[in-house]
Amino acid sequence: MTSDEEPSQHGECIRDAARTRAEILDVATQEFARAGYDGARVDEIAARTRTTKRMIYYYFGGKEQLFTAVLERAYGVIREAEQQLDVDHPDPVAAIRRLAELTFDHHEQHPDFIRLVSIENIHRAQHIAGSEKLGKIGSPALDVIRRILASGQESGLFTADVDAVDLHAMISSFCFFRVSNRHTFGALFGRDLLDRGRRAHYRAMLGDMVIAYLTAERTTD
Amino acid sequence: MTSDEEPSQHGECIRDAARTRAEILDVATQEFARAGYDGARVDEIAARTRTTKRMIYYYFGGKEQLFTAVLERAYGVIREAEQQLDVDHPDPVAAIRRLAELTFDHHEQHPDFIRLVSIENIHRAQHIAGSEKLGKIGSPALDVIRRILASGQESGLFTADVDAVDLHAMISSFCFFRVSNRHTFGALFGRDLLDRGRRAHYRAMLGDMVIAYLTAERTTD
Amino acid sequence: MTSDEEPSQHGECIRDAARTRAEILDVATQEFARAGYDGARVDEIAARTRTTKRMIYYYFGGKEQLFTAVLERAYGVIREAEQQLDVDHPDPVAAIRRLAELTFDHHEQHPDFIRLVSIENIHRAQHIAGSEKLGKIGSPALDVIRRILASGQESGLFTADVDAVDLHAMISSFCFFRVSNRHTFGALFGRDLLDRGRRAHYRAMLGDMVIAYLTAERTTD
Amino acid sequence: MTSDEEPSQHGECIRDAARTRAEILDVATQEFARAGYDGARVDEIAARTRTTKRMIYYYFGGKEQLFTAVLERAYGVIREAEQQLDVDHPDPVAAIRRLAELTFDHHEQHPDFIRLVSIENIHRAQHIAGSEKLGKIGSPALDVIRRILASGQESGLFTADVDAVDLHAMISSFCFFRVSNRHTFGALFGRDLLDRGRRAHYRAMLGDMVIAYLTAERTTD
DNA sequence: AATGAATGAGCGTTCATTCAT
DNA sequence: GATGAATGAACGCTCATTCAT
Numbered sequence: 001m002t003s004d005e006e007p008s009q010h011g012e013c014i015r016d017a018a019r020t021r022a023e024i025l026d027v028a029t030q031e032f033a034r035a036g037y038d039g040a041r042v043d044e045i046a047a048r049t050r051t052t053k054r055m056i057y058y059y060f061g062g063k064e065q066l067f068t069a070v071l072e073r074a075y076g077v078i079r080e081a082e083q084q085l086d087v088d089h090p091d092p093v094a095a096i097r098r099l100a101e102l103t104f105d106h107h108e109q110h111p112d113f114i115r116l117v118s119i120e121n122i123h124r125a126q127h128i129a130g131s132e133k134l135g136k137i138g139s140p141a142l143d144v145i146r147r148i149l150a151s152g153q154e155s156g157l158f159t160a161d162v163d164a165v166d167l168h169a170m171i172s173s174f175c176f177f178r179v180s181n182r183h184t185f186g187a188l189f190g191r192d193l194l195d196r197g198r199r200a201h202y203r204a205m206l207g208d209m210v211i212a213y214l215t216a217e218r219t220t221d
Numbered sequence: 222m223t224s225d226e227e228p229s230q231h232g233e234c235i236r237d238a239a240r241t242r243a244e245i246l247d248v249a250t251q252e253f254a255r256a257g258y259d260g261a262r263v264d265e266i267a268a269r270t271r272t273t274k275r276m277i278y279y280y281f282g283g284k285e286q287l288f289t290a291v292l293e294r295a296y297g298v299i300r301e302a303e304q305q306l307d308v309d310h311p312d313p314v315a316a317i318r319r320l321a322e323l324t325f326d327h328h329e330q331h332p333d334f335i336r337l338v339s340i341e342n343i344h345r346a347q348h349i350a351g352s353e354k355l356g357k358i359g360s361p362a363l364d365v366i367r368r369i370l371a372s373g374q375e376s377g378l379f380t381a382d383v384d385a386v387d388l389h390a391m392i393s394s395f396c397f398f399r400v401s402n403r404h405t406f407g408a409l410f411g412r413d414l415l416d417r418g419r420r421a422h423y424r425a426m427l428g429d430m431v432i433a434y435l436t437a438e439r440t441t442d
Numbered sequence: 443m444t445s446d447e448e449p450s451q452h453g454e455c456i457r458d459a460a461r462t463r464a465e466i467l468d469v470a471t472q473e474f475a476r477a478g479y480d481g482a483r484v485d486e487i488a489a490r491t492r493t494t495k496r497m498i499y500y501y502f503g504g505k506e507q508l509f510t511a512v513l514e515r516a517y518g519v520i521r522e523a524e525q526q527l528d529v530d531h532p533d534p535v536a537a538i539r540r541l542a543e544l545t546f547d548h549h550e551q552h553p554d555f556i557r558l559v560s561i562e563n564i565h566r567a568q569h570i571a572g573s574e575k576l577g578k579i580g581s582p583a584l585d586v587i588r589r590i591l592a593s594g595q596e597s598g599l600f601t602a603d604v605d606a607v608d609l610h611a612m613i614s615s616f617c618f619f620r621v622s623n624r625h626t627f628g629a630l631f632g633r634d635l636l637d638r639g640r641r642a643h644y645r646a647m648l649g650d651m652v653i654a655y656l657t658a659e660r661t662t663d
Numbered sequence: 664m665t666s667d668e669e670p671s672q673h674g675e676c677i678r679d680a681a682r683t684r685a686e687i688l689d690v691a692t693q694e695f696a697r698a699g700y701d702g703a704r705v706d707e708i709a710a711r712t713r714t715t716k717r718m719i720y721y722y723f724g725g726k727e728q729l730f731t732a733v734l735e736r737a738y739g740v741i742r743e744a745e746q747q748l749d750v751d752h753p754d755p756v757a758a759i760r761r762l763a764e765l766t767f768d769h770h771e772q773h774p775d776f777i778r779l780v781s782i783e784n785i786h787r788a789q790h791i792a793g794s795e796k797l798g799k800i801g802s803p804a805l806d807v808i809r810r811i812l813a814s815g816q817e818s819g820l821f822t823a824d825v826d827a828v829d830l831h832a833m834i835s836s837f838c839f840f841r842v843s844n845r846h847t848f849g850a851l852f853g854r855d856l857l858d859r860g861r862r863a864h865y866r867a868m869l870g871d872m873v874i875a876y877l878t879a880e881r882t883t884d
Numbered sequence: 885a886a887t888g889a890a891t892g893a894g895c896g897t898t899c900a901t902t903c904a905t
Numbered sequence: 906g907a908t909g910a911a912t913g914a915a916c917g918c919t920c921a922t923t924c925a926t
Contacts, residue, residue: 036343038259117405118339122257125404165412173398183346184338191386209434216433478785480701559847560781564699567846607854619836625788626780633828651876658875
């Protein structure tokens, strides 16, 4: 009865609770990413889960809180991945290119996360604002940029006046736009920004852009 | 009945019809931009109009078609503005910087349009895909980029291998991200990308980035 | 087509609308009186109607407004009946006894109205407070009391210091209590206050009480 | 385990059980009186208690039984108070006035009890009917009335044909109505029956009414 | 005796849409 | 061409209760 195959009912329940919670979050992530906050249906999320709609309210409290939980977990996963960032390189130029490339890869690999962030922006980041967890989640990627930037500026390889947050915005904007605006861009200009054949091209383009910017002589003041 | 006080029913109607259509589109644009496609309420749009909900269905057919019409008009306005783009300058470097700056200004001035495009991307550009008008709307801005780029490459000022659509993506991504992701970026990094005090800084940063990229010696491939 | 048997579709609709509204009010009155505000079910009301639940919201807006409408109509019916009060009698004593008896009959004949008033008191008269109609509905019965009282006091038959509103409260309290507290009184004291056999007795008792009070010499000051 | 710090588990439990039961009843009384039977929330009752919702079911069985228990205790308290009634007076007239006044005071002091009784009447006294305790709770007040009435009738001060239960109904109806219908009466006639300034007036009015009735010469039948 | 976790059933309400002239 | 009246379907949510120890 308490063997490995049949663990104590109680243990089962606890493990099941965590598993059920995770399952709901998985399905909810997909559903919110698929249809947006208002387009997502609590019924649909429940239907694709082994539990009932009632359980969603039991575990999360409501649709709004469920979306916040989805966002919290998604950002958590992203930040965890960022913590694995390994861009150590003696040359700041090589290091920053590597960081840009990893950011590029990362966005490409998480289109649903990009969608969730777009959706959250449509809702003016109200869920992030209302979440304690997300307020203090920080950004390991930003720390990495800070380090490389300091090193490059110290050695005189990079122009001195660049700020880490701004550089992060610059890198992110390209990576984010490529995924988030893929559909309208494709429909309007007939070019799929996520086409596999152009992947290396855009990856290099991003690196070139960032390095050119960081190493260029400024003509403006 | 056809006196001055009571103009021809027909003429009135036609003029009224156009005005009513425009009024519905105005309100619908605000409402869709405010709340997203699914978050927008046909009732709310009707309530803020001098007509009834029934008229929305009479003129546009349904919520989906109304959103498409909103998108069509919004893109039309944007393209019209692009047609006014005046970046003529003998120096391609100055011209491209000017284009980037005007694009920057343009995004900043039309946050609702940015929201509509984000919303349309959440819906995988299905309304653009289903619209005849939007399929062939083209992009005057792209033509301008093409011209400047050709001039700059011919004169050897710009590196040869840059494509106009890609450069447009690069410029747009920064301008778009700054507006579209303002809320999450602000909530997460504590920096308002639309802060008036940092406006000139970001505007210059974009120009610097584009020019640095276009004029840099390539170290890769 | 516009004959008496088959009136114009439009006319039908309008008449139907009024009839449907009235039907909903009828059923809702029964259901609210049966189960109280919170115990009543919108679904149940709809089920016992020839229309759907949706129509209740279309016509009334919500459960709360429906209850208010039920109350408004119920009070309207009561006040209309009060307007028919015919207690004209040269003798104020006979007149006041007659008024008390009619009030007695009236309460007995409208147990559902008594229940609705009890329910509204449980809810602290919030629906009456929120209703414009009910605020200025007045009370013809009170006017009648006022008239008789003045006549009786003028002629010296009634003690001078009695107020119409207070006398109305005195008469109402007995009539109301007999119906509203029938169940607990019956369960606790084993006496059914609405027993047909005791009806005349209680009717006379009320009249005796009121007249005794009005004609007694006051020993207290 | 049975030390002073940790008293016998059993003793503790029993004492706690009684205390917990009483606490639940306190809160439930408030909640039922506040919102009615259907309006009351088991969750809300539990939340305002030091125990859990589960305990309510453990101790009482369900919402219905809890309401019955609330009613039983409320009537018990009332009957206990009635047992303290001290209206001994050689003069039956003074005694009955005193009884009326104490009944008046009593109703005024227990508005929540009045509400519970109103609520129970809305539910047709089904909980009283289903309770063994409440079936045989009796009414000390009634006994007092019986005694005074007999004395008054014997001495010829009171008219002979009055029944104790009826007189109790007469007194109660005025006292009960004043509290139970305070809200609708106030909203409709603009007079607060519980206004402190009119308290003495109504208290005297009740006594006058009862005595006038009991001492009047009957003109009917 | 005591309890935390779970839940089926049904709640009041709202949505985009169409009917019928 | 124009419209007020109506509506089916589904929405997010909450209720009193029980399961399983």
